[in-house]
Amino acid sequence: MAYPSRVAQVRLKNLTKQFDGVTAVEDINLDIADREFMILLGPSGCGKSTLLRMIAGLEDPTEGEVWIGDVMVNDVLPKQRDVAMVFQSYALYPHKTVQENIEFPLKVRKVPKPERAAAALDAATSLGLAEYMARKPGALSGGQRQRVALARAIVRKPAVFCMDEPLSNLDAKLRGETRAELIALHQRLASTFVYVTHDQIEAMTMGTRIAVMSRGHLEQVGTPQEVYDKPASVFVAQFVGMPPMNILPAGSLEPGDHLVGVRPEHLHITAEGPLTMMVQLVEKLGHETLVTGVVGSKRVVVRQESDEAHPVAGDLVRLSAPEATRHRFDATTEQRIDR
Numbered sequence: 001m002a003y004p005s006r007v008a009q010v011r012l013k014n015l016t017k018q019f020d021g022v023t024a025v026e027d028i029n030l031d032i033a034d035r036e037f038m039i040l041l042g043p044s045g046c047g048k049s050t051l052l053r054m055i056a057g058l059e060d061p062t063e064g065e066v067w068i069g070d071v072m073v074n075d076v077l078p079k080q081r082d083v084a085m086v087f088q089s090y091a092l093y094p095h096k097t098v099q100e101n102i103e104f105p106l107k108v109r110k111v112p113k114p115e116r117a118a119a120a121l122d123a124a125t126s127l128g129l130a131e132y133m134a135r136k137p138g139a140l141s142g143g144q145r146q147r148v149a150l151a152r153a154i155v156r157k158p159a160v161f162c163m164d165e166p167l168s169n170l171d172a173k174l175r176g177e178t179r180a181e182l183i184a185l186h187q188r189l190a191s192t193f194v195y196v197t198h199d200q201i202e203a204m205t206m207g208t209r210i211a212v213m214s215r216g217h218l219e220q221v222g223t224p225q226e227v228y229d230k231p232a233s234v235f236v237a238q239f240v241g242m243p244p245m246n247i248l249p250a251g252s253l254e255p256g257d258h259l260v261g262v263r264p265e266h267l268h269i270t271a272e273g274p275l276t277m278m279v280q281l282v283e284k285l286g287h288e289t290l291v292t293g294v295v296g297s298k299r300v301v302v303r304q305e306s307d308e309a310h311p312v313a314g315d316l317v318r319l320s321a322p323e324a325t326r327h328r329f330d331a332t333t334e335q336r337i338d339r
C-alpha cells in the first residue's frame with residue numbers, strides 16, 4: 001500500500017488537562033518521532049487515554065500545545081487532524097456491512113464510490129477480511145471486529161494512528177496473534193502509532209519506545225530495554241516486568257539507607273546469601289518455577305530454572321543477588337540513584 005510520505009512527528013508541549021478540578025494529565029512534554037510506535041503505558045486512571053484523546057482532538061487541553069508535523073493543532077477539528085482513532089470498543093456501526101463500515105470515513109469525505117470500494121478491499125485484504133465484506137459486525141468474532149476497526153482507520157491513510165487499548169477485549173491467544181499483526185502493520189504503513197495500554201507485554205513487544213505514566217505524570221520515556229534495564233523509579237521498576245521487581249528494605253542486602261531492587265531472575269537461593277526468606281509458595285510453571293516468600297515483612301519472588309533444586313513452603317532459605325544486578329532507589333523520592 002503506497003502512503004504519502006508526510007512527516008508525522010507528534011509534539012506535546014506542557015500539556016495539562018483538568019476535569020472539574022481533577023488533574024488527569026499534568027504538564028507533559030513528549031516528542032514522538034515520525035513513524036515511531038510509541039506506547040503510553042500505565043495503570044488505570046493514570047491519564048493515558050486523556051493524553052491520547054488530546055492528540056486525536058477528542059479532548060481540548062486545559063493548557064499546553066499539541067503539534068502534528070509543523071502545525072499546532074489545538075484548534076484543528078479531529079476530522080481535519082490527519083489522525084485516525086481505534087477504540088477498545090471497536091465502535092462499528094451494527095447495521096452496516098463490513099464493507100460499509102470500512103468505507104465510511106471515505107464516504108464522509110465524499111470520495112467517489114469505486115475509489116472507496118477499492119480502498120476498502122485493499123485494507124480488508126491486508127487484514128484477512130476480504131471474505132467477510134458482506135457480513136454485519138454481529139456475525140463476526142471479536143478479533144474480526146477489531147480488524148474491521150483497524151481497516152476503517154487504515155483507509156483514511158492517516159499520518160498518525162491513535163489506538164486506545166485495542167486488544168483488551170480479545171482472548172490471550174488472539175491478543176498474541178494480533179500483536180504480531182500490528183507490528184507488521186506498523187512496518188507496512190510507515191505511519192506514526194500512538195498506542196495506549198496497561199499491558200506491559202504489549203508495551204515491551206510492540207513499542208519502539210514506551211512512555212510510562214503515573215498519576216498524570218510521565219515517569220520515564222525510553223526503549224523497552226532501557227525501561228526494563230534501568231527503571232527510573234520504584235514505580236516503573238514494579239510496573240514493567242512480571243513478576244515485578246522485588247524492592248528490599250534499606251540495609252538488608254547492602255549497607256546504606258537506599259532501597260535496593262532486584263528482579264526475580266537475579267535472586268539466587270544459596271547457602272551463604274545475606275538475606276533470609278521464609279518460603280510461602282512454590283509455583284512450578286513448566287519452563288520456570290516461582291518461589292514466593294517473605295524477607296522481613298517484604299514479599300519477595302525468586303524465579304528459578306525448572307531443573308534447579310526447589311525449596312518447599314515452610315523452608316527458610318538464604319538469598320543472594322550479584323552486585324551488578326541491583327537497582328538502587330532513594331528511600332524518600334523512590335527515584336533511581338545511579339542514573
Ligand code: ATP
Pocket residue numbers: 019020022023024042043044045046047048049050051198
Ligand atoms: P483507563 O486505563 O482506566 O482507561 P487511563 O489511564 O486511560 O485509565 P484516563 O481515562 O485518562 O485514565 O483518566 C485519567 C483521570 O481523569 C481519571 O481520574 C479519570 O477519572 C479522569 N477523567 C477522565 N475523563 C474524565 C471526564 N470526562 N470527566 C471527569 N473526569 C475524567
